[in-house]
Amino acid sequence: MANPFRLDGRVVIVTGASRGIGKGTAIAVSESGGSVVLVARSADDLAAVAASLPGPSRVVVGAVEDPEVPARAVAAAAELGDIWGLVNNAGISPAYSPTVDTTDEQWDEILRVNLRAAAAFARAAIPAMIAAGKGGRVVNLSSIAAFAGLPNLVAYNATKAGLDAMTRTMAVEYGRQGVCVNSIAPGTITTEMVQQLMDTNPVLAEKFVAKTAIGRVGTVDETAWPIVFLLSDAAGFMTGQVMLIDGGRLAAA
Numbered sequence: 001m002a003n004p005f006r007l008d009g010r011v012v013i014v015t016g017a018s019r020g021i022g023k024g025t026a027i028a029v030s031e032s033g034g035s036v037v038l039v040a041r042s043a044d045d046l047a048a049v050a051a052s053l054p055g056p057s058r059v060v061v062g063a064v065e066d067p068e069v070p071a072r073a074v075a076a077a078a079e080l081g082d083i084w085g086l087v088n089n090a091g092i093s094p095a096y097s098p099t100v101d102t103t104d105e106q107w108d109e110i111l112r113v114n115l116r117a118a119a120a121f122a123r124a125a126i127p128a129m130i131a132a133g134k135g136g137r138v139v140n141l142s143s144i145a146a147f148a149g150l151p152n153l154v155a156y157n158a159t160k161a162g163l164d165a166m167t168r169t170m171a172v173e174y175g176r177q178g179v180c181v182n183s184i185a186p187g188t189i190t191t192e193m194v195q196q197l198m199d200t201n202p203v204l205a206e207k208f209v210a211k212t213a214i215g216r217v218g219t220v221d222e223t224a225w226p227i228v229f230l231l232s233d234a235a236g237f238m239t240g241q242v243m244l245i246d247g248g249r250l251a252a253a
C-alpha cells in the first residue's frame with residue numbers, strides 16, 4: 001500500500017505562504033510530493049519560498065480579501081493539475097482594545113481577512129475539487145483563541161470561532177462528494193514575529209510557556225506537518241473537526 005501520508009501529485013493552495021505557518025506548510029506539502037500555489041501580498045518573499053521548494057509551484061501575489069484573488073489561485077492550481085487541497089492560513093491578529101472600544105472599522109478589517117476571504121477561497125476551490133472527481137481537502141487555520149477569551153482580541157477570537165463553525169458546515173455540505181474539511185487550532189507557535197517578541201520580552205515568553213502541559217511553545221514544523229496529515233489520505237475519515245496543536249494548553253485546568 002502506498003504511504004497514505006504522502007501527497008504525490010496533489011495540488012494544494014496555501015494562503016499566507018510568504019512566512020510563518022503558511023511558508024512551513026508550503027515546504028512540508030512540497031516535501032511530501034505535492035505541488036503548491038503560494039498566495040500572499042509580498043512578491044519577493046513568495047518568490048524566495050517558491051525557489052526553495054523541491055517540487056512544482058505557482059505564485060499568486062495579492063490580498064486574500066481581494067475578490068479576484070481566489071479565482072486567480074484556482075486558475076494557477078489548474079496549471080499544476082487537478083486541485084486537491086486548500087489551506088486557509090492567511091490571518092491577522094491585531095490586538096485592538098477591550099470589546100467596548102473595538103470599532104466597526106476594526107471588526108470589518110479582521111472579518112474581511114480572517115473569515116470572509118476564507119469563505120471566498122472555499123467558494124472558488126471546492127467546485128473545482130468536486131469537478132475533478134477525486135474529492136479534496138480544506139484546512140482552516142483556527143486558534144486556541146476560538147476557545148479561550150483572550151483579552152483585547154475580541155474580533156480575532158470571534159473570527160477563529162467563526163472559522164470552526166464554517167469548517168463544520170462545509171464538512172456536512174461536501175462530505176458526500178469526498179471533500180473533508182477540518183480546522184487546525186494552534187496555541188503559541190514560534191513564527192519569526194512570535195520568536196522576536198519572546199526574545200525581547202522574557203516575561204511574555206514565560207507567560208506563553210506557563211500554561212502549556214509540555215512546558216514550551218510550538219514550532220512551525222509542529223503545525224505544518226499536522227496540516228499535511230489533514231491534507232493526506234491518512235485523514236480520509238476525519239471531517240468537521242478542530243485539531244488542537246497547543247502543547248496541552250487547553251487540557252490544563
Ligand SMILES: NC(=O)c1ccc[n+]([C@@H]2O[C@H](COP(=O)([O-])OP(=O)(O)OC[C@H]3O[C@@H](n4cnc5c(N)ncnc54)[C@H](OP(=O)(O)O)[C@@H]3O)[C@@H](O)[C@H]2O)c1
Binds near residue numbers: 039043092190193
Ligand atoms: N503563530 C501563532 O502562534 C498562531 C497561533 C494560532 C493561530 N495562528 C494562525 O495561523 C495563521 C498563520 O499565522 P502566522 O503566525 O504564521 O502569521 P504570520 O507569520 O503573521 O504570517 C501571516 C501570513 O499571512 C499573510 N497575510 C496576512 N494578511 C494577508 C492578506 N490580507 N492577504 C494575503 N495574505 C495575507 C502574510 O503575508 P503577506 O504579509 O506577504 O501578505 C503571511 O504570509 C493565522 O491565521 C493565525 O491566526 C497562529
